[in-house]
Amino acid sequence: MATIWxxxxxxxxxxxxxxGARGFLILREFVRAGHKALLIxxxxxxxxxxxxLCTARLNETVDSVDVHWLxxxxxxxxxxxxxxxxxxxxxxxxLRMPKQDLPMPDVxxxxxxxxxxxxxxxxxxxxxxxxxxxxxxxxxPLILTTAGRMSPRHPAVKFLAWVERLxxxxxDLMVGTMPNLREHVTEVSGSDKPVGFIPQGLDTALLAPPxxxxxxxxxxxxxxxxxxxxxxxxxxxxxxxxTLLACARVxxxxxxxxxxxxxxxxxxxxxxxxxxDLDNVSFAPGVPKxxxxxxxxxxxxxYFAVHKSPMMRFGQSLNKVIDYMLSGKPVLASFTGYPSxxxxxxxxxxxxxxxxxxxxxxxxxxxxMPVEKREWLGARGRDWLLKNRKFEKLSQDYLHLLGxxxxxxx
Numbered sequence: 001m002a003t004i005w006x007x008x009x010x011x012x013x014x015x016x017x018x019x020g021a022r023g024f025l026i027l028r029e030f031v032r033a034g035h036k037a038l039l040i041x042x043x044x045x046x047x048x049x050x051x052x053l054c055t056a057r058l059n060e061t062v063d064s065v066d067v068h069w070l071x072x073x074x075x076x077x078x079x080x081x082x083x084x085x086x087x088x089x090x091x092x093x094x095l096r097m098p099k100q101d102l103p104m105p106d107v108x109x110x111x112x113x114x115x116x117x118x119x120x121x122x123x124x125x126x127x128x129x130x131x132x133x134x135x136x137x138x139x140x141p142l143i144l145t146t147a148g149r150m151s152p153r154h155p156a157v158k159f160l161a162w163v164e165r166l167x168x169x170x171x172d173l174m175v176g177t178m179p180n181l182r183e184h185v186t187e188v189s190g191s192d193k194p195v196g197f198i199p200q201g202l203d204t205a206l207l208a209p210p211x212x213x214x215x216x217x218x219x220x221x222x223x224x225x226x227x228x229x230x231x232x233x234x235x236x237x238x239x240x241x242x243t244l245l246a247c248a249r250v251x252x253x254x255x256x257x258x259x260x261x262x263x264x265x266x267x268x269x270x271x272x273x274x275x276x277d278l279d280n281v282s283f284a285p286g287v288p289k290x291x292x293x294x295x296x297x298x299x300x301x302x303y304f305a306v307h308k309s310p311m312m313r314f315g316q317s318l319n320k321v322i323d324y325m326l327s328g329k330p331v332l333a334s335f336t337g338y339p340s341x342x343x344x345x346x347x348x349x350x351x352x353x354x355x356x357x358x359x360x361x362x363x364x365x366x367x368x369m370p371v372e373k374r375e376w377l378g379a380r381g382r383d384w385l386l387k388n389r390k391f392e393k394l395s396q397d398y399l400h401l402l403g404x405x406x407x408x409x410x
Contacts, residue, residue, distance in 0.1 A: 002404050003036040003103045007120065008111035008135075009072075009090045011041050012048045013062040014203070019047055019289075019319055022177075022200055022391075023111055023135075024065065029395030031064045035404065036103055038066040040094060044074050044086045057097060070097060084156075087114040094120045104128055107402055109175075111135035115160060118167040125172075131402065134171035135198075136181060139311060140164065146309045147238065165189045175401060179315040180338040196401040199317035199340075201391040206326060210293035221284035222298050226258040227367050229332075230299035232292060233320045235265030240305035243334050245271060246356045247363070248281045257367060260284060262295055296327035300374065301366050305334035308353045312337025322389065325381035330366060330374050334359055344388075347381025 004027070011023035027037040043050040043058075051058060053071040060067050073089040075082035094117070108130050110121035118134060125132040141160035144150040150157050168174060168189035174181065175196045182195040222228065231244060241261065248259040257280065261271070264286040275281045287295060296302060302324040306312055315338035324331045325341065331348030334355065342348045351358040366374065399405065 001034055001036065002106040002402075003038070004030055004402075005038045005040065005102075005105040005108045005124070006111065007040045007094060007108065007117050009042040009087065009114055009117070010045050010047060011039065011111060012045065012050060013065075013067060014205070015062075016048045016050050018049065021203070024062075025201065025203055025391045026198070026395050026398060027065045028063045029391050030399065032392075033395065033399060035399075036066075037064075038068065038102065038105075040068045040070065040097070042072045042086075042090045042093075043069050044072040044090070046075070046078050046083075056093070068097070070094065087116055090114065091116050091120055095123070105130045107131045107133060107404075109133040109135055111137060112140060113138055115140050115163045115167060118163065118171070122170060131172050132170075133173045133175055133402070134167050136174060136176040136178070139178070139181075139184060139314065142184075142311055146311050147307070161188075168193065173401060175398070176314075177317040178338075179317070179340045181314055184314050194401070196398075198394055198398050198401070199389070200319050200322055201394045202322055202326065202385055202389045204390060204392075206290070206293070206323075208290075211288060211291040213287065213291055213294045217284075217287075218298060221262075221282065222260065222295075223258045223282070227256055227301070228258050228260050228299040229301045229303055229363060230260045230262060230296065231303050231305075232262040232295060232323065233304070235261060235263050235268040235271065237267065238306075239265070240307045240334065240353070241267070241271060243305050243354050243356055243359060244303060245275055245281065247359045248275065248278055250356060251360055251363070252278060252280055254364075254367075255280070257363065258282070260299060262286065292323050293327055296323070296329060299329065301332055301363070302327060302329045303332050303334075306337070306353055308336055312353070314338060315340050317341075322385065325385040328375070328378040328382045330377040331381060332359075332362060332366065341384075342381070345381045345384030347377050347384065 006027055013024050014021040030037045043053045056071050058069040070093040072093055073086040075086050105128055108121050108124045110117040121132045141157045144157055145152050168185050168191045173194050174185055175198050177199050179197050185195050259281045262284045272283055304320050321341055331342050333350050334353050335350045336353040351362050
């Protein structure tokens with residue numbers, strides 16, 4: 001039996017998470033495999049609703065995982081200086097938290113964001129002689145120079161680039177949610193350290209019958225007797241919905257096709273105004289995660305997009321794709337980069353990112369496709385997901401990377 005510490009500012013138990021709780025669900029499976037798991041996290045997280053801490057620290061046990069909440073500096077905006085200061089505060093709190101009563105770790109996993117946690121990881125490895133794993137869920141600082149369009153010469157970018165190179169060279173193992181992370185690690189650091197791939201997974205709680213939609217939701221927001229192309233999820237810059245809306249504009253002659261966007265986000269009001277003159281586009285309110293499948297059962301084709309970006313060379317692992325494949329609907333993506341999941345399951349297709357004409361042609365291909373074939377494609381995706389992306393399997397793959405093969409007796 002091994003003891004595994006997992007340190008991440010933005011990983012929480014499912015009850016607190018507004019989006020996926022991948023890290024915690026993997027830890028839960030480590031425990032079920034006979035190991036001890038300990039999570040150190042923060043109460044300052046815009047993607048969660050953590051408990052309110054009246055003291056510097058709060059310890060609780062959730063699904064047999066030992067969870068240590070640290071009170072850290074709060075911030076209000078995801079893109080703010082206060083958020084960056086909160087990163088540094090978290091590292092300070094991790095450094096000063098009492099550890100003498102904690103079980104000695106055999107493995108310490110430090111998970112981005114923030115990359116700064118590598119420094120605590122290095123200190124813990126020196127103190128305990130344990131294995132140090134760097135987990136990459138977002139590639140920093142590349143995300144700043146691509147999506148954020150910051151100059152590579154910006155002091156913050158140069159600092160994070162130095163931290164990134166140090167981390168890749170000093171960690172014992174890198175684990176990424178991107179299938180082609182190894183290429184990036186080699187380019188940045190020249191490191192020949194092992195690089196593993198543990199993607200987003202399927203929470204088996206989502207296999208329960210979905211929660212019903214509010215009364216009147218279907219009548220108010222989902223058209224009848226239309227072929228519905230649906231985006232479900234956040235409505236922000238990262239979702240590249242400009243391509244879908246531009247496609248809707250050039251397809252106004254196809255009254256049998258409707259574009260439905262379900263969700264919330266800071267760009268929603270802008271998009272609603274931009275397409276107010278279109279009758280083939282509608283926006284529906286977001287629903288709780290356990291009701292997403294109730295929406296998707298009423299659409300014909302599920303869609304996601306990314307912008308053209310050098311980051312996509314390393315692939316993606318989006319919670320949205322998990323939800324889509326689980327729905328049993330074919331998946332269409334505007335995506336240029338390293339493919340995964342959809343091509344592996346053969347449950348949909350890609351068109352080049354930001355290519356409106358290619359998207360239009362592909363949508364029309366699905367519309368013309370027999371219903372039985374669309375259902376067959378969707379079923380392939382769901383079956384592949386159930387076989388390859390349950391957290392029980394992903395945790396076993398992770399344990400293999402850690403050199404902890406097989407199940408242990410508690």
